[in-house]
Amino acid sequence: MQAIVVIIALVFIFWGVGTQMMNRNNSAITINGEDISFQQFQKEYDQAQKRLRDRFNGSIPPGFAEKIGLKRQVINKFVQEALLRQGGTKMGLIVSPAEVQDQIQNMPVFQDNGAFSIKKYKLLLSRNGYSAHGFEDSIRFDDLSQKTLTAIEGFSSIVTDREIQDIYNMEKESVSVLFAKISPDSFSDKVVVNDKDLAAWYETVKDKYKTKPKLQLRYLDFDQDKMAQAYTPTEEQIKNYYDNNIQKFSTPEQRHARHILFKLDANSSPKDIEAQKKKAEEVLKLAKSGKDFAKLAQKYSEGPTAKQGGDLGFFPKGQMVKSFDNAVFSLKQGEISNIVRSPFGFHIIKLEAIKPAVVKPLSEVRDKIVQDLRSSKGQSLAFEKANDCYKGIIGSGSLQAYVKQHPELTVNQTDFFTRESPPEAIKGDKKFLAAAFALKQGELSSLVQTGHGYAILFAEHIKEPRIPKLSEIKDRVTKDYISSKAVELAKKKANDILAKAKAGGNFDQLIKDAGSTLQSSGLLSKVASNPKSTFPPSLLSDIFELSKTSPYPAQIGEVNKNFYVYKFSKRVTPKMTDVSDNERAQYKAALLRLKQQSLVNAWLNHEQKQAVITTSKNLHL
Numbered sequence: 183m184q185a186i187v188v189i190i191a192l193v194f195i196f197w198g199v200g201t202q203m204m205n206r207n208n209s210a211i212t213i214n215g216e217d218i219s220f221q222q223f224q225k226e227y228d229q230a231q232k233r234l235r236d237r238f239n240g241s242i243p244p245g246f247a248e249k250i251g252l253k254r255q256v257i258n259k260f261v262q263e264a265l266l267r268q269g270g271t272k273m274g275l276i277v278s279p280a281e282v283q284d285q286i287q288n289m290p291v292f293q294d295n296g297a298f299s300i301k302k303y304k305l306l307l308s309r310n311g312y313s314a315h316g317f318e319d320s321i322r323f324d325d326l327s328q329k330t331l332t333a334i335e336g337f338s339s340i341v342t343d344r345e346i347q348d349i350y351n352m353e354k355e356s357v358s359v360l361f362a363k364i365s366p367d368s369f370s371d372k373v374v375v376n377d378k379d380l381a382a383w384y385e386t387v388k389d390k391y392k393t394k395p396k397l398q399l400r401y402l403d404f405d406q407d408k409m410a411q412a413y414t415p416t417e418e419q420i421k422n423y424y425d426n427n428i429q430k431f432s433t434p435e436q437r438h439a440r441h442i443l444f445k446l447d448a449n450s451s452p453k454d455i456e457a458q459k460k461k462a463e464e465v466l467k468l469a470k471s472g473k474d475f476a477k478l479a480q481k482y483s484e485g486p487t488a489k490q491g492g493d494l495g496f497f498p499k500g501q502m503v504k505s506f507d508n509a510v511f512s513l514k515q516g517e518i519s520n521i522v523r524s525p526f527g528f529h530i531i532k533l534e535a536i537k538p539a540v541v542k543p544l545s546e547v548r549d550k551i552v553q554d555l556r557s558s559k560g561q562s563l564a565f566e567k568a569n570d571c572y573k574g575i576i577g578s579g580s581l582q583a584y585v586k587q588h589p590e591l592t593v594n595q596t597d598f599f600t601r602e603s604p605p606e607a608i609k610g611d612k613k614f615l616a617a618a619f620a621l622k623q624g625e626l627s628s629l630v631q632t633g634h635g636y637a638i639l640f641a642e643h644i645k646e647p648r649i650p651k652l653s654e655i656k657d658r659v660t661k662d663y664i665s666s667k668a669v670e671l672a673k674k675k676a677n678d679i680l681a682k683a684k685a686g687g688n689f690d691q692l693i694k695d696a697g698s699t700l701q702s703s704g705l706l707s708k709v710a711s712n713p714k715s716t717f718p719p720s721l722l723s724d725i726f727e728l729s730k731t732s733p734y735p736a737q738i739g740e741v742n743k744n745f746y747v748y749k750f751s752k753r754v755t756p757k758m759t760d761v762s763d764n765e766r767a768q769y770k771a772a773l774l775r776l777k778q779q780s781l782v783n784a785w786l787n788h789e790q791k792q793a794v795i796t797t798s799k800n801l802h803l
Contacts, residue, residue, distance in 0.1 A: 211257055212796045213264040223801070227256050253803055263327055265789045270330035277325040282318050285325070291508035296520055334785050335778035341770045349769055354756035356705040359725050360689065361717055361748035362698040364676040366668035373667040375660055383663050384652050391655060394600040396645040397618055400581065401594050404568040406635035410560025415552060423551050424544050431542040434499065438535040439510050440475055440492040443485035446527035449771040462521045462528040469518050475532045484527070496537055506531070561635070568629050568636035581626060581640045598645060608632075614639075669743050676738045676745035684734050689749050705754060721746060729753070 210223040230252055234242050247253075287298040294302055307317055415423075424431070442465055444458040465482050469475055476491030483492050499511050506529060509522045513533040522529040544551075571584070571591070578584040585593055596605050601619050608614050614637060617630040621641035630637045652659060675696055683689045693700045703717035708726065711719065721739040728735065728750035739746035797803065 210798050210801055211260055212794075213261055214268055214793050214795075216264050216268065218260050218264075220798075220800075223256065223260070226259065227253065230256050253801060257797060257801075257803075261790065261793075261795060262786055263323070265786060265793060266327040266330045267323055269785070269789060270326045270333070273330065273333060275326060275329045275333065277322045277329065281325060282321050285321055286318070289505075289508060290519055290522060291512045293512065293520075331782060334782050338777040338781045339774070341773045341777070345773055346766060346769045349773060350756060353709050354707065355726070356707045356754045357725050357728065358705050358751045358753075359703045359717065359728070359748040360700055360751050361703060361746055362679075362693040362696070362700055364672045364679070364696065364698055364745040364747065366665065366672040366743055368697060369668040369671040369675070370664055372671060373664045375663060380656075380660060380663055381652060383666070384659055387662075388649050391659070392649050393645075393647050394602060395619065395647050396598040396600055397596075397621075397641060398598050398643040399594075399596045399618060399639055400642050401596075401637050401639045402568070402571060402581075402591060403594055403632075404564040404571075404636045406557070406560035406564035408560075409563040409567070409635075410556035413556055413559045413563065415555040415559070419555060420548060420551050421544065423555060424547070428541060431547050433540045433542075435539040436496040436498050436537040437510050437533060438496045438537070439494050439513075440479055440532045440534060441485070441487070441494060441506075442469070442475075442479045442483040442492055442530040443488075443526060444482075444528040445484040447771070448525075449774060458528055459521065462530060466518075466521060466530050469530055469532070475518070492532075496535075564635040565629075568638060572629055572638055575626065575638065581638070598643070672743075672745050673738070673740075676747050679747045680734060680738050683747070683749065693747070702751065703748075705752070717748075718746065721748075725750070 209217040210220045211218040231242065231247065234247065234252065238246075286292060286303070291306065292298055292303045304314065307314060442462075444462045444465075446455060446458055450458075461482070465478060469478055476493070479492030480488055485492070487493055499507060501507070502510065503524050503526070505522055505524045509519045509529070509531055510533060513519055513531065515533055515536050517533055519529070519531040522531060571588075574588070575581050575584040578587060581593075585591055594607070599605055601615055604611075604615060608618075611633045614630060614632045617627050617637075618639055618641070621627055621639060621644075623641055623644040625641050627637075627639040630639060679689075679692045679696060682692055690700055701716060703725075704712050704715045706712050706715060706717065706722060706725065708722065717725075718739065718741040720741055724735050724739065725748065730750065733750035735748065739748065
């Protein structure tokens with residue numbers, strides 16, 4: 183009952199029911215007067231969570247959604263979509279009813295034998311909880327956003343040869359340096375330690391040696407797994423669980439398809455689109471005339487599965503991009519689709535086979551159900567037992583007194599331990615450790631939910647943190663002192679070499695006099711690593727600032743307490759004559775897309791600054 187009350191309370195809090203009863207405005211977000219309802223927000227948030235779960239094989243790490251600001255990402259998506267629609271309207275852009283109608287009629291999912299079916303259209307919308315008006319509005323909104331994007335991107339349509347040359351140089355240019363690593367290891371034997379200097383140094387760093395708080399505990403442990411083993415669910419309970427959770431034991435329908443792809447991308451010109459569509463139409467005629475589909479795919483497909491005859495294997499609904507997915511799941515076995523457009527280009531699809539949805543029989547999953555029921559019951563049994571004991575301890579006045587009255591209880595006793603090095607039995611149990619180290623000496627905890635049940639803790643003794651005397655840890659401090667001073671000496675030597683080299687000294691001789699070895703980095707580029715080079719990658723960007731006239735960096739490099747001095751050796755600048763027409767086109771397309779995206783981002787940022795945007799406090803950001 184407590185759990186149910188909490189769930190109801192959370193639902194009321196999240197959805198803002200209390201507020202909404204007094205205020206009929208049910209908007210999660212408002213953008214310039216355009217409302218986004220809680221239902222819309224929740225639907226989009228659920229989809230974002232599903233995508234995140236898929237990335238983590240079905241389970242999002244605790245706290246990860248909050249860490250990456252998933253709610254804020256969903257809000258930003260709604261805001262940007264609304265601003266695009268509103269911006270398009272200001273520009274005078276419209277999506278006509280005829281455009282919406284044409285797009286819907288060409289969706290394979292609403293077709294029967296290649297023709298639009300109004301009956302199928304209404305049936306599928308009804309099954310998925312859409313009204314025709316709502317679905318058509320969503321199509322119109324999406325198209326208007328796309329038209330706005332296209333209009334904004336149209337202001338950036340030129341890429342110059344100079345820009346292509348610059349990006350090509352950035353990617354392909356390579357530089358080599360002569361360098362030496364100055365390691366503190368070479369200076370350890372040069373450090374002289376005396377008690378006075380050691381004591382003075384310790385005073386400056388003694389807080390680093392402060393001990394961690396230590397705790398000695400007595401606690402009662404209520405393990406839900408152990409309690410679960412004593413519970414045996416009835417056949418009726420097993421059957422009810424199976425009936426109420428049938429989706430857990432079901433495998434969705436899967437379909438085996440082949441496809442022939444005619445590639446396009448976001449930067450394809452109308453001429454390219456028309457040419458690819460014409461090729462697709464010609465191959466479609468061959469496929470529908472009875473030609474071997476796999477051989478046609480091997481010959482004409484531009485996708486990575488061409489060698490396998492376009493074979494995509496079996497997959498469930500929702501795995502492919504929307505337009506492709508809709509087409510596959512509207513075909514009959516052996517049927518060939520009409521031309522399907524996706525972000526990847528034009529497809530011709532053949533449905534090879536259908537694997538029906540399968541529900542595992544109760545006999546096959548009975549053991550798993552028993553395990554689930556035991557686990558659920560074990561938690562409630564552990565809570566009940568822990569709660570009874572807690573009441574008894576309070577009534578008896580102390581844990582010690584209660585245990586005397588109940589000798590059947592096992593009291594766990596620990597030695598002193600730190601939070602970082604707990605006993606094996608509680609290692610990794612963050613909730614247990616957080617509760618334990620929140621206690622004061624002589625304090626009893628409330629019920630603590632652990633990783634395997636519940637516990638009641640008593641802080642018997644606490645050793646507070648303290649800074650030890652130098653004499654107690656002299657060997658450790660001496661070792662650290664030598665390491666610290668060796669780093670200082672290595673850094674000083676590296677700085678001396680760089681200063682003398684800049685003043686006209688012979689770099690090679692300076693390195694030799696320091697007892698180090700001069701090395702060549704070999705040619706290094708910004709984008710491609712050189713596995714043979716021992717020059718630190720973290721210093722890579724600095725060397726591209728060097729030249730024959732300015733061969734030395736502004737300062738030495740430091741990586742993992744090792745110091746690097748280096749000098750410009752060679753630069754190799756690529757020639758555009760080495761670039762093929764295909765590469766040039768790729769660079770041009772990438773640059774154009776980058777410029778268009780930058781323009782869209784700038785436009786959205788400007789619009790967002792001018793917009794009036796409110797979010798409901800019930801979203802709990």
